[in-house]
Amino acid sequence: MRYDFKKIEKKWQDIWAKNNYKIWQINNKAKKFYLLDMFPYPSGEGLHVGHVEGYTASDILSRFYRMKGYDVLHPMGFDAFGLPAEVYAVKMKTLPQELVAKNVKKFKEQLKALGFSYDWTKEINTTDPDYYKWTQWIFLKLFERGLAYEAEVPVNWCPHCQTVLADEEVVAGCCERCGQPVTRKKMKQWMLKITAYADRLLKDLDLLDWPERVKTMQRNWIGRSEGYELNFKVKGFDEYIKVFTTRLDTIFGATFLVLSPEHPLVLKIAQKNYRREVEEYLYHAGQRSDLERQMEKEKTGVYLGALAINPATREEIPIWVSDYVLMNYGTGAIMAVPAHDQRDFDFAQKYHLAIREVISPDGQKQNNLEAPYEGEGILINSGPFNGQKSEEAREKIALYLNARPAVNYKMRDWVFSRQRYWGEPIPIIKCPKCGYVPLKEKDLPLMLPKVKHYEISDTAESPLAKIKDWVNVKCPKCHGPAQRETNTMPQWAGSSWYYLAYILKPKLKTPASEAKKFWDQKLLKHWLPVDLYIGGIEHAVLHLLYARFWHKFLYDLKIVPTPEPFKRLVNQGIILGENGEKMSKSLGNVVDPLTIIKKYGADTLRLYEMFMGPLTDPKPWSTNGISGVYRFLLRVWQLAQNNGPKAKKEKSAKAKPRIKLTPKERYELEQLRHKTIKKVTEDLEALRFNTAISALMEYSNRLNFVSRLLEKKEWQKHLATLVILLSPFAPHLSEEIWRSVLGHKNSIQKEKWPRASSRYLKESEIAFIIQINGKMRQTLKVKADLDEEAIKKLALAQPKVKKYLAGQRVKKTIFIKNKLINFVI
Ligand code: ANZ
Ligand code: ZN
Numbered sequence: 001m002r003y004d005f006k007k008i009e010k011k012w013q014d015i016w017a018k019n020n021y022k023i024w025q026i027n028n029k030a031k032k033f034y035l036l037d038m039f040p041y042p043s044g045e046g047l048h049v050g051h052v053e054g055y056t057a058s059d060i061l062s063r064f065y066r067m068k069g070y071d072v073l074h075p076m077g078f079d080a081f082g083l084p085a086e087v088y089a090v091k092m093k094t095l096p097q098e099l100v101a102k103n104v105k106k107f108k109e110q111l112k113a114l115g116f117s118y119d120w121t122k123e124i125n126t127t128d129p130d131y132y133k134w135t136q137w138i139f140l141k142l143f144e145r146g147l148a149y150e151a152e153v154p155v156n157w158c159p160h161c162q163t164v165l166a167d168e169e170v171v172a173g174c175c176e177r178c179g180q181p182v183t184r185k186k187m188k189q190w191m192l193k194i195t196a197y198a199d200r201l202l203k204d205l206d207l208l209d210w211p212e213r214v215k216t217m218q219r220n221w222i223g224r225s226e227g228y229e230l231n232f233k234v235k236g237f238d239e240y241i242k243v244f245t246t247r248l249d250t251i252f253g254a255t256f257l258v259l260s261p262e263h264p265l266v267l268k269i270a271q272k273n274y275r276r277e278v279e280e281y282l283y284h285a286g287q288r289s290d291l292e293r294q295m296e297k298e299k300t301g302v303y304l305g306a307l308a309i310n311p312a313t314r315e316e317i318p319i320w321v322s323d324y325v326l327m328n329y330g331t332g333a334i335m336a337v338p339a340h341d342q343r344d345f346d347f348a349q350k351y352h353l354a355i356r357e358v359i360s361p362d363g364q365k366q367n368n369l370e371a372p373y374e375g376e377g378i379l380i381n382s383g384p385f386n387g388q389k390s391e392e393a394r395e396k397i398a399l400y401l402n403a404r405p406a407v408n409y410k411m412r413d414w415v416f417s418r419q420r421y422w423g424e425p426i427p428i429i430k431c432p433k434c435g436y437v438p439l440k441e442k443d444l445p446l447m448l449p450k451v452k453h454y455e456i457s458d459t460a461e462s463p464l465a466k467i468k469d470w471v472n473v474k475c476p477k478c479h480g481p482a483q484r485e486t487n488t489m490p491q492w493a494g495s496s497w498y499y500l501a502y503i504l505k506p507k508l509k510t511p512a513s514e515a516k517k518f519w520d521q522k523l524l525k526h527w528l529p530v531d532l533y534i535g536g537i538e539h540a541v542l543h544l545l546y547a548r549f550w551h552k553f554l555y556d557l558k559i560v561p562t563p564e565p566f567k568r569l570v571n572q573g574i575i576l577g578e579n580g581e582k583m584s585k586s587l588g589n590v591v592d593p594l595t596i597i598k599k600y601g602a603d604t605l606r607l608y609e610m611f612m613g614p615l616t617d618p619k620p621w622s623t624n625g626i627s628g629v630y631r632f633l634l635r636v637w638q639l640a641q642n643n644g645p646k647a648k649k650e651k652s653a654k655a656k657p658r659i660k661l662t663p664k665e666r667y668e669l670e671q672l673r674h675k676t677i678k679k680v681t682e683d684l685e686a687l688r689f690n691t692a693i694s695a696l697m698e699y700s701n702r703l704n705f706v707s708r709l710l711e712k713k714e715w716q717k718h719l720a721t722l723v724i725l726l727s728p729f730a731p732h733l734s735e736e737i738w739r740s741v742l743g744h745k746n747s748i749q750k751e752k753w754p755r756a757s758s759r760y761l762k763e764s765e766i767a768f769i770i771q772i773n774g775k776m777r778q779t780l781k782v783k784a785d786l787d788e789e790a791i792k793k794l795a796l797a798q799p800k801v802k803k804y805l806a807g808q809r810v811k812k813t814i815f816i817k818n819k820l821i822n823f824v825i
Contacts, residue, residue, distance in 0.1 A: 003637040005601030009732040013112055017120075023747055024062075024119045028071040034527050035062050035074045036499050036566070038535030038543075042078045042103035044088065047110045049583070049609065049621070052593045054534045054572040056606045057615050057689060059116045061532065063728035064684045066117075067753040073527055074117060075502035077124035078104050081132075082491035083161055083177065086422035090454045096422045097450075100127055110594065114602045115731050117749070122505045126494030130508045131501060132424040133445035135493050137512050138550065140427055140438050141557060147193040148416065150436070155415055156289060157185040162460070163419045164189060166490065167412060169542070173291050184289040187460065190417040190426060190487065194549045198222050198409045200563075201548055210569040211616075217540045223410025228394070229331060230403035232257055232308040234269055235316060241265060241308055244330030244406055247337065249393040251312040251401070252382035253358035254335035255348070257319045258301065261285035262327035269319065271305025278302055278321060285323040293323045299347045310335075311401050312383070322347065330408050338372065345372040358382050359390055414546065416490060421454055421463040423488030431475035431482035440476060444512035448488075462486045495543050496550040499565060503527045519559045533566040536574075544569070570687065573617040575609070580620045591621050603730035604630045610689035610729060633733055636700055636726065639707060640719060640737045661709045669710075672702055673721050674760035680725045681756070689729070696726055716742060724751055769820035770795045772804050788815040795821055 016023055035058050040051060062074035080100040089096040104125065111118065124131055142148040156165040158175040164187065169176045194201075202222045205215045227246035234241060241257055259266050261282045270278045281302045285293070301322030310317050324343055325334050338348035339357040348355050355369055363378030376390040384400075385393050398405070417426065427439035427446045439446055449470045454463050464486040465471060475482035501508065503523050510518040544566075551565040576582060577589025584590065596605045608629040613619040661669070676699040683692035703718055710718070720742055727734035727748045738748035767779045768791060778800050782791065792813065795801055805823065814822040 001641050003634050003733075005603065005633075005732070008736045009113075009115065009602050012732045012735050013115060016115075016117070017112070021117075021119050021121060023749055024066065024072070024074070024117050026066055026069070026071050028069060029526070031070045032526060033062075033065040033070040033072045033532075034499075034530045035065070035072060036502075036530045036533045037074075037076065038533070038539065039077045039079050039495070039498060040107060041082065041084070042080055042100060042107045043084060044099075044103055044106075046106055047114075047593055049575045049591050049593050050536065050572070052114060052605065053575055053609045053615075054536070055111070055114070055116055056609055057570075057572060057687065058532070058534045059114075059606075060610065060689065060728040061684065061687075062117055063731065063749060064753065066749065067724075067728075067751060069752070073122070073502065074119060075122035075124075075505075076111060076116070076118040076120070077122075077498060077502065078107065078126065079491070079495050079498070080104065080125055080127040081423050081489075081494055083163070083420060083422070086420060086454060087161075089422075095450065097127070100125075113594070113597055114606065117731070122502045124498060124501045124505060124508070126498065127422075128508075129445040129447055132448075132494065133512050134501070134508070134518070135424050135489065135497070136427045136439075136444050136446060137441065137515060138497060138554070139424075139489070139493075140441070140444075142192060142553065143428070143436075143438050145553075147196060147553065148190060149193070150188055150190050152186055152188050153191065153415070154184050154289075155187050155189055156182045156291075157187075157460075158182050161420075164415055164417065166415045166492075166542075170289075170291060173289070173295060182289060182291075184287065185460075189415050190485075192414040192416045192549075194414045194545075195409060195411060197549050197552050198224070198411055200552055201545065204548075204552075204564055207564055208569070209567060211537075211571055214537065214540045214544065214569060214571065218545055221411060221541045221545065223408075225408045225410070227330075227406055227408070228398050228403040229406040230311065230398075230401055232311065232335065234265070234319070235307040235309060237269055237306075239265060239269065241319070241333050242331045243333045243335045244408060245335055247340065247390075247394070248397050248401075248403060249379060249382075249385075249390040250337040250340050250358050251310070251335065251397060252379075252385070253337045253339050253356045254310055254312070254317065255338060255354040255356055256317050256336045257308050258325045258334050258336050258344075258347070259304075259319065259321045260325040260327040260332040261321055261323050263321070263325075263332045265333075266304065266321050269304055269306040270321075274303060274305035278304060281321060288323065290326050290328070293326070296324075299324050299343065299350060301347065301351070303351075312397070318353070320347075320351070328412060329410070330406075339369065340372050340374055342372050342374065356381060363387060414549075416493075417485075417487035418490050419460050419462045419487055421448075421451055421488065423490065424448070424493055425464070425488055426485040428485040429473060429475060429482045430485060431478060431480060433480055434475055434477045434482075437475055437477050437482065440513075441515065442511065442513040443476075446484075462488060464488070492543060492546050496546045497554070499530055499533075499547070500524070500528075500554075500560065521561070524559075525561050528560060529562045529565055529567045531567055533569045534572060535569075537571040540571075570616065572615055573613075573619060575612070576618060576620040578621045578623065583621075589621075596626065600626060600630045601633075601732070603733045604633055607633065607693060607729050611693045613690055615687055615689060632697055632700070633730060635704060636722065637733060637737070639700065639704055640723075640741045642707065659709055660711075661706060665706070666710075666714070669702065669706060669718070671760045672699060673718060674756040676725065677721065677754050678756035678761060681753070684728070693729065696722070696729075699725075721754060724748060724754060727751075766818055768818075770798070770801060771820060771822040772801070773824060774822060777801065777804060784818055787817075788813070788821070791815065791821050795823075 037055050037058050062072050066072045085096045085099055089099045156170045158165055160178045160180040170182050174181050202224055227244055228248045229242055229244050231240040231242050301320045304319045306319045307316040308319050336344035338344040338355040340359055357366055358381050359377040360380050361377045379385045379388050379393050425446045425448055429437045431437050449467055451463050471484050473482055473484055507518050507520055547565055554560045555563050579589055581587055608626045611629055676695050679695040680692045700722055723734040723737045735748050738744050765781050766784050768782045769776055770778045808825040810823050810825055812824040
């Protein structure tokens with residue numbers, strides 16, 4: 001029989017689907033495993049090999065843990081809001097709704113064609129009104145607690161995508177999506193106060209079994225910084241400039257102050273003769289985003305004509321304005337210490353400002369001021385603090401000058417509105433009398449109306465603003481005329497809680513006014529936290545930070561029982577093109593998983609992607625590798641065909657007499673069986689898929705070699721073990737052999753995962769005894785089954801033995817295999 005993978009794979013996929021995936025459901029109150037994949041954005045392009053990599057890994061583990069008796073949650077859904085669908089729908093003159101439905105259908109077909117064991121009864125889609133009803137509900141709760149607010153803020157504006165972008169979506173000054181430069185604009189925006197959770201988001205990273213790299217990225221993104229705030233008196237004004245510094249120990253070297261262009265005191269204290277220049281500077285700075293400002297190498301600034309008093313030295317120092325100081329960090333003003341800070345140093349050099357060293361690496365050496373010394377050291381030129389260590393001086397100077405400890409974060413509040421159509425409507429009504437009026441829970445979902453035109457007006461209003469009968473409503477409070485918010489939520493909203501939606505899928509239709517019923521505590525307590533989350537590194541700070549924030553918020557509402565959503569995170573490595581470069585259309589090195597499935601089958605693709613190398617490593621595609629894996633599966637198939645009970649019957653007429661294995665050979669084969677069980681089990685637990693596959697190949701090679709020499713019963717035992725261990729990787733082939741060849745009625749998936757017996761795992765090394773004249777002189781660890789010649793050689797090389805035998809003649813040697821050798825002298 002031919003290995004007709006097309007027929008086999010289709011057959012089992014249909015059977016699995018027919019019983020509504022009940023086969024994947026196991027009830028076990030005591031042992032659960034929640035295995036989450038990063039759900040895809042259903043683009044028109046379909047699955048790529050990177051999806052297949054992560055999804056195969058999690059599918060293998062799901063099957064493995066089910067066979068180990070765990071109640072496994074392994075769901076899939078679609079993250080379908082967002083700009084690409086909208087842009088594409090406009091281009092194709094269709095509705096995003098229809099486009100998404102089409103793409104989801106295609107994605108599901110592809111996922112099924114890979115044999116993934118998803119529980120499709122838990123499928124979710126972020127654009128389903130029953131789903132976004134709850135996204136809107138969470139927003140209302142955030143609003144209720146003051147964590148969602150509207151503010152006029154300078155935002156990143158992408159002129160190409162015509163929408164606001166979160167800081168996280170701006171990469172090196174350009175739009176993450178389209179690559180065009182981002183500009184600055186002041187706009188009224190909905191914001192989420194993620195900064196209120198900054199400390200907890202930082203601290204609780206310690207609870208997580210996540211890649212250190214991702215944790216570091218989040219730590220840096222949150223950017224906690226401890227320092228002090230203190231006031232500088234402005235000469236001739238009743239005003240103080242408050243600065244934030246992490247290096248209060250350098251204050252005796254603070255030779256000027258710098259204000260951010262947006263600092264409210266700039267125009268107040270600028271002297272008359274300097275005003276015009278200052279105003280011009282402010283205008284130009286206003287055109288540039290924080291990011292552009294920070295990336296600019298050449299520092300610019302102007303003098304305000306005003307002076308401040310350094311509280312430590314009592315000197316009068318000039319006050320400047322420059323855009324290297326950001327308004328939305330610290331206090332928007334700094335004390336500049338050019339001798340010990342690169343930016344201040346550059347600025348002072350350019351504008352010939354005083355540079356005074358106050359920290360010396362060793363208390364003696366001076367730096368000649370060719371470059372700033374930014375490290376810690378011993379204070380010099382610092383009055384009563386000379387000779388102190390910089391780390392210690394900070395606290396003392398703070399007491400001396402009355403400076404307050406302060407903590408700052410790099411992270412900003414999350415800009416949460418988008419001026420586009422294809423997103424969740426924000427459930428807020430703006431009433432001229434009552435202000436912001438949230439929708440009542442019973443009025444959720446606030447449905448996204450259909451629109452004809454997707455263009456954005458010059459005033460940067462969302463396409464929803466043009467649907468007057470949707471926008472104009474009665475105020476729920478005063479019943480006067482009011483208007484709906486027309487911005488929509490960003491793409492990250494729906495994905496911030498989707499792992500909860502899978503758990504609650506059976507309750508998704510609950511009316512929002514019965515929220516208590518929806519957030520089923522029994523279900524949530526059973527499944528949370530997610531035990532293993534597999535996905536790409538690209539979500540290290542966006543999705544993974546937002547989801548943690550929402551989870552913590554829901555934890556505070558006592559809706560979720562755990563402080564963190566994802567206990568363990570694993571990032572799969574990127575799959576590169578055959579040439580070792582990143583797969584891209586322009587390089588022509590993109591591999592389409594469907595082509596591979598057609599040519600070799602899903603089992604081969606699954607197995608190959610796991611065999612390429614460690615899951616977390618980047619690795620290049622190899623066509624050779626794929627056919628190697630295919631040949632392995634083909635051999636397993638042939639192995640089963642040649643030796644199954646059926647095959648035997650057919651051949652019985654001309655059967656040759658079989659030569660049996662010796663008992664020892666049989667024992668060794670049994671040992672290999674147990675060793676393979678142990679190795680595959682341990683490798684799966686540690687996500688070492690590639691080495692598990694190697695072990696299976698080794699076992700199957702050996703079986704191939706001896707298969708004709710085994711009794712039927714024994715043969716079946718070995719074949720069963722092989723296919724059970726193989727079944728998480730290559731589920732179709734294994735199921736086919738299990739049922740058609742081995743004749744089982746139930747799915748292989750219902751089989752218990754085998755256990756290795758320690759009896760067979762004994763070290764094959766033995767302690768060999770060396771005697772001289774019958775007296776034990778030494779034991780020697782050696783491999784089992786060595787012959788006399790080999791043992792003799794080893795024994796005679798031992799120093800101890802040499803000593804006893806020195807100058808003697810060995811009359812006789814007695815050798816007992818696997819036990820002892822006796823030299824008679
Ligand atoms: C004096 C000083 C001396 C500083 C020195 C550094 C070195 P992090 O670690 O990033 O928090 N700073 C404060 N607010 C700023 C703003 N809005 N825009 C730009 N720079 C700002 O850095 C804190 C340091 O960055 C602060 O400490 C301040 O410069 C500067 F030898 O104060 B420092
Ligand atoms: Zn009103």
